[in-house]
Amino acid sequence: MSVMKENEMESSEQDLQDQPQKRRVALMGEFSAGKSTLSNLLLGADPMPTRVTATRLPPVWVSYGAPGATLVGHDGSEEDVDPAELDQVDLERTRMIRLSMESDALQLCDLIDMPGISDPNMSSEVWQSVIGEADHVIWCTHATQAWRQSEAATWESIREMTSGRNILLVTQIDKLTSQRDRARVLARLKKETGDQFSGIYPVALLDAIRAGEDEARWDASGAGPFIEALIEMLLRTGLQEDGVAVEEPEAEAEVAISEPVAAPVEEVAAVPDEPRVMPKRVQARSGTARPERRARGDAGDLQQLERF
Numbered sequence: 001m002s003v004m005k006e007n008e009m010e011s012s013e014q015d016l017q018d019q020p021q022k023r024r025v026a027l028m029g030e031f032s033a034g035k036s037t038l039s040n041l042l043l044g045a046d047p048m049p050t051r052v053t054a055t056r057l058p059p060v061w062v063s064y065g066a067p068g069a070t071l072v073g074h075d076g077s078e079e080d081v082d083p084a085e086l087d088q089v090d091l092e093r094t095r096m097i098r099l100s101m102e103s104d105a106l107q108l109c110d111l112i113d114m115p116g117i118s119d120p121n122m123s124s125e126v127w128q129s130v131i132g133e134a135d136h137v138i139w140c141t142h143a144t145q146a147w148r149q150s151e152a153a154t155w156e157s158i159r160e161m162t163s164g165r166n167i168l169l170v171t172q173i174d175k176l177t178s179q180r181d182r183a184r185v186l187a188r189l190k191k192e193t194g195d196q197f198s199g200i201y202p203v204a205l206l207d208a209i210r211a212g213e214d215e216a217r218w219d220a221s222g223a224g225p226f227i228e229a230l231i232e233m234l235l236r237t238g239l240q241e242d243g244v245a246v247e248e249p250e251a252e253a254e255v256a257i258s259e260p261v262a263a264p265v266e267e268v269a270a271v272p273d274e275p276r277v278m279p280k281r282v283q284a285r286s287g288t289a290r291p292e293r294r295a296r297g298d299a300g301d302l303q304q305l306e307r308f
């Protein structure tokens, strides 16, 4: 079930090569909301080749390719670096770090892990220069202090720059231990953000990463509905000839809001009545081998999630 047949892999790669440009997804939010943890979940590994202890990093732009690291300066200069030295990145000079790795998710999109929005040690110019290049934003808001004033204000200032389809991820939902609190936070977020996001998804990212083969834990993490929505978002967006993402009309105007994931263990204990296939990593996969190029937005047919 988990291994892609070789011909499917080739056909899937061909589809992806046909795409003029991959979508670029920026992960944004306050410091410590869970952006880097989310990137680990999506990539199936930490994109930082070594343990980088620096807490202040410029935007980290991760693309598909042989493992490597490059520093991009504000002056446009590019310098390949030893990944082990990313710790010593000079924030004054470096506009972003570009990393490449061979992760399935990166066959679908590039990921940009952005610095925290209100980090007093980092000028917002550092990330503002990069956000304009993103097509979509996954905004990570910490469940216990969700959608602070600073988040609402920053989002207001940048959302026009995105393609219009963005996701609000309510991270660290495991820290709200009652179902009632979870429902309350989600209701407030829905009210305060209106139609500014395509969907609002509560997730426990560490649980999702640690779920392993534990299906109940994976389901309880809330990661499944979020990843499905993300893939749908990526496949739905068309590109104009100039490479600018345009939105195809939405089927439903409603903002998707996933159910608050079940709180603590006793509620999770029920055996899910679902097939033994769960999304674990984002994976490009073709349904049937067809020589001609597939229509965009043909999400269910073109890609599906599969757990390794």
Ligand SMILES: Nc1nc2c(ncn2[C@@H]2O[C@H](COP(=O)(O)OP(=O)(O)O)[C@@H](O)[C@H]2O)c(=O)[nH]1
Pocket (backbone or CB within 6 Å): 029, 030, 031, 032, 033, 034, 035, 036, 037, 038, 116, 140, 171, 172, 173, 174, 175, 203, 204, 205, 206, 207
């Ligand atoms: N309990 C819990 N902790 C989390 C979750 N996601 C991230 N964390 C922890 O929160 C801290 C900040 O996460 P990080 O991804 O570094 O945040 P970033 O600053 O937004 O990149 C780390 O210690 C993570 O392990 C979660 O869903 N639940």
Ligand SMILES: [Mg+2]
Pocket (backbone or CB within 6 Å): 035, 036, 037, 113
């Ligand atoms: Mg981080």
